[in-house]
Amino acid sequence: MKNAEIISKKPVTDGLLDYERAYKEFSWEAIKKDICIRNNKVNIAYEAIDQHAQSWRKNKVALYWEGADGTCQKYTFLEMKKLSDKCANMLRTLGVRKGDRVFIFLPRLPELYISMIAIAKLGAIAGPMFSAFGPDAVRDRLHNSEALVLITTPELKERIETVLWELPKLEHIVLVNVKEDYELEESDVCYKTLMKDTPDKFEMEWMEWEDPLYILYTSGTTGKPKGVTHVHNDMISHSITTKWVLDLRDDDVYWCTADPGWVTGTVYGLWGPWLNGISSYIYDGRFDAAKWYEIIQTFKVTVWYTAPTALRMLMKDGDDLVKKYDLSSLRYICSVGEPLNPEVIRWGLKVYGLPIHDNWWQTETGSIMIANYPCLPVKPGSMGKPFPGIKTAIIDGKGNELPAGQHGLLALKPGWPSMLRKVWGDEKRFKEYFSINGWYATGDTAYKDEDGYFWFVGRADDVINTSGHRVGPFEVESALLEHRAVAESGVIGKPDAERGEIIKAFVVLHEGFAPSKELEEELKKFIRHRLAAHAYPREIEFCTNLPKTRSGKIMRRLLKARDLGLPTGDISTLED
Ligand code: PRX
Numbered sequence: 001m002k003n004a005e006i007i008s009k010k011p012v013t014d015g016l017l018d019y020e021r022a023y024k025e026f027s028w029e030a031i032k033k034d035i036c037i038r039n040n041k042v043n044i045a046y047e048a049i050d051q052h053a054q055s056w057r058k059n060k061v062a063l064y065w066e067g068a069d070g071t072c073q074k075y076t077f078l079e080m081k082k083l084s085d086k087c088a089n090m091l092r093t094l095g096v097r098k099g100d101r102v103f104i105f106l107p108r109l110p111e112l113y114i115s116m117i118a119i120a121k122l123g124a125i126a127g128p129m130f131s132a133f134g135p136d137a138v139r140d141r142l143h144n145s146e147a148l149v150l151i152t153t154p155e156l157k158e159r160i161e162t163v164l165w166e167l168p169k170l171e172h173i174v175l176v177n178v179k180e181d182y183e184l185e186e187s188d189v190c191y192k193t194l195m196k197d198t199p200d201k202f203e204m205e206w207m208e209w210e211d212p213l214y215i216l217y218t219s220g221t222t223g224k225p226k227g228v229t230h231v232h233n234d235m236i237s238h239s240i241t242t243k244w245v246l247d248l249r250d251d252d253v254y255w256c257t258a259d260p261g262w263v264t265g266t267v268y269g270l271w272g273p274w275l276n277g278i279s280s281y282i283y284d285g286r287f288d289a290a291k292w293y294e295i296i297q298t299f300k301v302t303v304w305y306t307a308p309t310a311l312r313m314l315m316k317d318g319d320d321l322v323k324k325y326d327l328s329s330l331r332y333i334c335s336v337g338e339p340l341n342p343e344v345i346r347w348g349l350k351v352y353g354l355p356i357h358d359n360w361w362q363t364e365t366g367s368i369m370i371a372n373y374p375c376l377p378v379k380p381g382s383m384g385k386p387f388p389g390i391k392t393a394i395i396d397g398k399g400n401e402l403p404a405g406q407h408g409l410l411a412l413k414p415g416w417p418s419m420l421r422k423v424w425g426d427e428k429r430f431k432e433y434f435s436i437n438g439w440y441a442t443g444d445t446a447y448k449d450e451d452g453y454f455w456f457v458g459r460a461d462d463v464i465n466t467s468g469h470r471v472g473p474f475e476v477e478s479a480l481l482e483h484r485a486v487a488e489s490g491v492i493g494k495p496d497a498e499r500g501e502i503i504k505a506f507v508v509l510h511e512g513f514a515p516s517k518e519l520e521e522e523l524k525k526f527i528r529h530r531l532a533a534h535a536y537p538r539e540i541e542f543c544t545n546l547p548k549t550r551s552g553k554i555m556r557r558l559l560k561a562r563d564l565g566l567p568t569g570d571i572s573t574l575e576d
Contacts, residue, residue, distance in 0.1 A: 005342070005379065005380055006377045006378070006379055007345065007349060007355045007377060007378040007379075007380060015243055015244050015247045015248075015249070015374060016243075016244040016247075016373050016374060016375055017375050018375065019373055019375055019376050019385065019388075022244070022388045023385075023386075023388045026388035026389045027389070028236055028389055028416070028417055031236050031239065031240045032236055034239075035047060035235065035236070036051060038206050039206065041206035041207055041208060042206065042207060042209055042232055042233075042235070043120060043121065043123075043204050043205065043206055043207050043232065044120050044213060044232050044234070044235045044238075044271060044275075045084065045117045045118075045120035045121045045204060046204060047235055047239070047275050048117065048235075048270075048271055048274035048275045049062070049077060049080050049081050049084060049117055049274060050081050050204070052077035052274075052277045053077045053078045053080070053081035053082075055277075057077050057277045058076065058077055058078040059076050059077075059078060060076060060077055060277070060279060061074050061075070061076055061279045062075055062076060062077045062079075062080045062274060062279065062280065063075040063080065063110065063113060063279075063280055063281075063282060064253070064279065064280070064281040064282070064299055065109075065110050065281075065282050065284070066281070066282070066283050066284065066285070066295070067109075067284050067285070068107075068284050068285035068286070073110060075110065077274075077277070080113075080114065080117065082200040083114045083195075083200070084114050084115075084117035084118045084121060084202075085118075085121070085199075085200050085201055085202035086118075086195050086198045086199065086200045086202075087111075087114050087115050087117075087118035087195065087198075088118040088119075088121040088122050088202040088204070089198045089199055089202050090118075090174075090191075090194045090195055090198045091115075091118060091119070091122055091124070091149065091174075092122060092202075093194070093198070094149060094171070094172045094174070094189065095148070095171065095172075096119075096122055096124050096148060096149055097122070097123075097124070098122065098123030098124065098205050098207075098211075099123065099124065099125065099211075099212070100122075100124045100125070100148045100149070101124070101125045101127055101145045101146060101147040101148060101215065102115070102119045102122075102124050102125070102126055102127065102147065102148065102149045102150075102151065103126075103127035103128075103129060103141065103142055103145065103147040103149070103150050103151070104116065104126060104127065104128050104129060104150075104151045104152075104260075105129045105131065105133070105138060105150060105151070105152040105156050105160070106131060106151060106152060106153060106156070106176060107131045107153070107156075107284050108131075108259060108260070108265075108282055108283070108284040109153075109176060109177070109284060110282075111151070111176045111177075111191060112128070112151075112260060113260075113270060113282070115151050116128065116214075116260065116266070116270055118202075120213060120232075121202055121204040121205065122204075122205060123204075123205030123207055123211065125145075125212045125213065125214060125215055125229075126213070126214045126215075127141060127142075127145055127147060127214065127215045127216075127217075128214065128216065128260040128261050128265075128266055129141060129217075129261050130259055130261025130262065130532065130534075131156060131259070131261065132261075132532050132533035132534060133261070133531075133532045134159065134160075134528070134529050134530045134531050134532055134533075135159060135160045135161075135162055135163040135529075135530060136163070136479060136482075136530045136531055137225075137531055137532050137535075138160045138163065139160070139163035139166055139167065140217070140224050140225065141217050141225070141227070142167050142169075142170060143166065143167060144217075144224070144227055144424060144425060145215055145227055145424055145425075146169040147167075147169065147170055148169065148170065148171050148172070149170070149171065149172045149173075149174060150170060150172075150173050150174070151173075151174045151176065151191070152173060152174075152175065152176070153175060153176050153177050154175055154177070154178060154179070154182055157173060157175065157188075171187070172187060172188070172189060173185075173187065173188045173189070174188075174189050174190075174191050174194070175188055175189065175190055175191060176191045176192075177191075178190045178191070178192065178193075207232045208232075209231065209232055209233040210231050210232075210233060210421065211231060211232055212229050212230070212231050212421070213230050213231055213232050213234060214229075214230050214266060215227045215228065215229050215230075215424055216228050216230075216261075216262075216263055216266065216363050218263075218362075218363040218364070218470055219463060219470050219471055219472030219474075219475060220429070220443075220461070220463065220472055221461040221462045221463055221472060221473070221474065222472070222474050223429070223472075223474060224475070225472065225475065226423045226424075226426065226429055227423055227424030227425065227426075228363045228364050228420045228423060228424075229420060229421050229422045229423070229424050230366050230418060230420060230421065231421050233417050233418070234267075234271075234366050234367065234417060234418035235271065235275060235417075236417040236418070237366060237367035237416060237417045237418035238267055238271045238272045238275055238366075238367055238418065239272065239275040239276060241272065241367045241368045241371075241387060242268060242272030242273060242275065242276050242278075243276055244373065244387070244388075245334065245357070245359055245368045245371040245373065245387070246268065246272070246273075246303055246305060246332070246334055247303065247332050247374045248272075248273060248276050248278045248303055249278075250277060250278070251302075252278055252279065252302045252303050253279050253280075253281055253299055253300055253301050253302050253303075253329070254273050254278050254279065254280050254281065254301070254302070254303045254304075254305070255280070255281045255282075255283075255295065255296070255299070255301045255303070255304050255305070256268050256269040256273070256280070256305040256306075257283070257292075257304075257305070257306040257307065257310060258305070258306075258307070258337075262363075262468075262469070263361075263362070263363040263366070264305070264307075264336055264337065267366065267367060267418075268305055269282070272367075281295070281299050281301060283295060287310060287313060289313065289314050289317035289321055290317075290321060290324075292310075292314065293321065293322065293324070293325040293327065294325065296325065296327050296329065296330060297325045297326050297327060297329075300329035301329055301330060302329050302330060302331050302332065303330075303331065303332045303333075303334075304330060304332070304333050304334070305333075305334045305335075305336070306333070306334075306335055307335060307336060307337040307338065307467070307468040308335055308337065308338045308339065308340045308341070308344065308468065308500065309337075309338065309467040309468055309498065309499055309500060311335060311340070311344050311348065311356065312341070312344060312497075312498050313498065315344055315347050316498070319350075319351050322351045322352070327352060330352060330354060331354070332354065332357070332374070333348065333352065333354050333355070333356045333357065334356070334357045334358075334359060335356050335357070335358050335359070336358070336359050336360070336361065336368075336468075337465075337468030338465050338467075338468045338500040339381075339456050339500065340356065340358040340381075341381070342380035342381040344356065345358075345378065345380040345381075346380065355372075355378045356378075357371065357372040357373070357374075357378065357384070358371075358372055358378075358382070358383050358384060359371035359372060359383065359384060360383040360384070360454070360456065362442060363420075363470070364419070364420040364433065364440075364442075365412070365416075365418065365419065365420075365440075365442075366417075366418030366419060366420060367387075367416075367417075367418040368387055369386065369387055369390050369392065369412060369416075370383045370384050370385065370386055370387065370390075370392060370454050371383070371384045371385070371387060372384035372385075373385070379449075379451075379453050381455065382449070382453040382454065382455050383446075383453075383454045383455065383456055384453060384454065385452050385453055385454065386452075386454070389416060390412060390413075390416055391412065391413035392410070392411070392412055392413075392448075392454065393410075393411050393412075393413070393439070394406065394407070394408040394409065394410060394411070394446060394447055394448050395408055395409050395411045395436065395437075395439060396408055396409070397409070397436065398436070398437065399411075399436045399437025399438070399439055402447075404447075404448050404449055404450050405447060405448075405449065405450070406447060407445060407446070407447045407457055408445065408446075408447070409436070409441055409442070409444075409445055409460055410442045410444045410445065410446040410454070411436065411439035411440060411441050411442060412439065412440040412442065413439065413440070414434060414438070414439075414440045419440065420433075443459060443460050443461050443463065444456065444457075444458070444459055444460065445457040445458050445459070445460050462492070462493075462556045462557070463493075464491075464492070464493030464501050464503055465493065465500055465501055466493065466496075466499050466500060466501050466502055466503055466534065466535075467499045467500065467534065468500070469534045469535070471493075471503060471534070471535045473490075473491035473492065473493075473556055474491075475531060475535065476489075476491045476503060476505065476527060476531065476535060476536075476537060477489045477490065477491050477505075477554070479526075479527050479530050479531045479535075480505060480507065480523065480526075480527065480537075482526075482530065483522075483523060483526050484510070485509050485510060485513040485519060485523075486507055486508075486509065486510070486523070487508045487509060487510045488507070488508040488545075488546050488554075489505055489506065489507050489508070489546075490505070490506045490546045490547075490554040490555075490556055490559050491503060491504070491505045491506075491537065491556070492504050492506075492556050492559050492560040492563065493560075494539065494560075494563060494564070495564070502537075502538040502539060503535065503536065503537040503538060503539075504537055504538070504539040504540075504541070504563065505523075505537035505539070505540050505541070506540075506541050506542075506543050506546055506559055507523065507540055507541070507542050507543070508542075508543060508544065508545060508546060509542060515542035520540045520542075523537070523540055524536050524537060524538075524540065541563075546559070547559060547562075547574055548574075549574065550574075555574065557569065558574070
């Protein structure tokens with residue numbers, strides 16, 4: 001166990017001051033008392049936007065937005081209220097009602113954030129999607145959720161044109177950023193035109209705590225991505241975890257670098273900060289070290305929530321670059337999504353003068369479950385301690401709790417406010433999460449040290465984590481099989497110093513096709529376009545057969561062991 005090193009650097013905070021006491025005395029009911037409840041009904045959009053628009057915060061900036069081309073815009077809480085009211089009215093005229101699914105396929109434009117709020121006001125269910133998705137990924141999500149409306153741009157619509165005919169339930173496409181000479185199809189509507197003549201007052205739906213709010217699709221080992229469904233009740237977890245883990249205060253300028261197509265960008269890029277009335281900065285551009293530092297300098301970012309791959313890339317770009325910028329506004333840094341290397345934390349301490357606070361959670365948990373806190377020393381390499389109200393354990397395969405120091409499955413006791421409520425349309429897969437003696441099984445392995453800090457070990461299944469993106473090997477294998485040259489494929493995550501893991505595919509070709517550099521590039525391009533830009537195999541190895549079990553299942557474990565030169569373990573089920 002590597003817990004000798006401790007970084008203790010307490011920031012000034014009015015957030016969580018005494019972890020042990022908070023953990024002991026914590027009650028979710030107490031957190032609920034700040035929420036506006038009408039006839040036992042609630043709405044997260046009221047808490048995140050409208051309440052501030054009626055308070056002293058009405059002229060406070062909710063959103064500082066910067067486009068990839070450097071265009072900047074600002075929106076106050078009052079402006080966000082009016083725009084989301086308008087957008088809700090507009091969606092209602094299209095027939096959207098409580099419980100309908102409205103999917104969003106947009107870059108990080110202001111309209112993405114406005115429509116997320118509007119959808120909640122309508123009582124509808126939002127489905128944010130990453131703008132790098134290809135047609136297959138979009139089709140699977142819209143098809144499974146039976147989405148009624150899709151909000152996108154003309155460019156992104158063109159990318160998915162080939163699959164639209166497979167979506168009979170989709171009634172309208174709302175197009176954002178339509179140029180004047182663009183010819184709208186009959187079933188499409190222009191966001192800007194509709195918004196112009198729509199009133200900016202909307203009577204929001206008051207919701208049951210358990211009514212669905214958003215669906216995010218995420219990958220498992222097998223099958224298509226699962227529609228992890230969250231509810232308005234999640235706001236209880238969102239608001240307190242944002243306050244205590246991200247340590248946000250009213251005078252902060254907060255930057256979460258994640259896209260709302262991933263759970264971090266939805267929960268902590270949107271709901272969490274706004275539930276706390278915080279000014280949030282959003283950048284719709286790609287990663288660029290110099291640009292990122294310029295953002296912190298220009299917008300005087302105080303709290304920064306990012307990911308290990310980004311931090312490793314910043315580290316690679318060197319210390320001299322950091323020195324060119326005034327980053328003195330920064331007071332708190334957090335990271336999530338993949339293991340955060342201790343050397344990155346040490347580097348951060350050196351160049352930013354601040355420890356990086358790692359935290360752990362999942363799409364399914366809906367909010368941060370394990371974290372490093374401002375009031376606790378950081379042990380580099382550890383994810384930290386459970387959030388108050390969360391019972392975390394390391395268990396064996398039967399659900400018995402294991403003592404400190406022993407590796408096992410990371411499990412949570414069900415019942416926290418933001419726990420997933422269902423897998424859309426798949427009760428069986430939902431129940432599987434709780435199949436080890438009633439624990440919520442995370443799929444990760446970890447251990448706990450004597451001080452109660454949790455340390456990530458790995459995944460218990462084949463799920464790949466590349467640059468913090470969760471990718472199911474099955475999805476990539478299926479997409480590869482759609483290519484006419486591919487007869488069989490097996491996909492694994494291969495350790496990579498910068499990205500955590502990269503995707504590697506082993507491919508058996510049909511007769512008549514021969515391995516070549518050109519074919520390799522074609523397959524990479526094929527997956528980038530069909531599935532998603534982040535989900536393509538950076539390495540492809542052509543082979544004549546794949547190791548399979550006697551029942552025909554590809555043994556990814558064996559592919560991985562062979563590739564990495566590791567012991568192959570039990571191969572008794574291997575086909576001859
Ligand atoms: O394997 C863990 C890894 O990311 C998985 C969850 O992925 P996703 O649902 O996409 O959510 C990511 C952001 C909340 C986990 O099962 N993971 C997440 N945080 C960490 C991590 N692995 C190591 N250290 C972390 N801090």
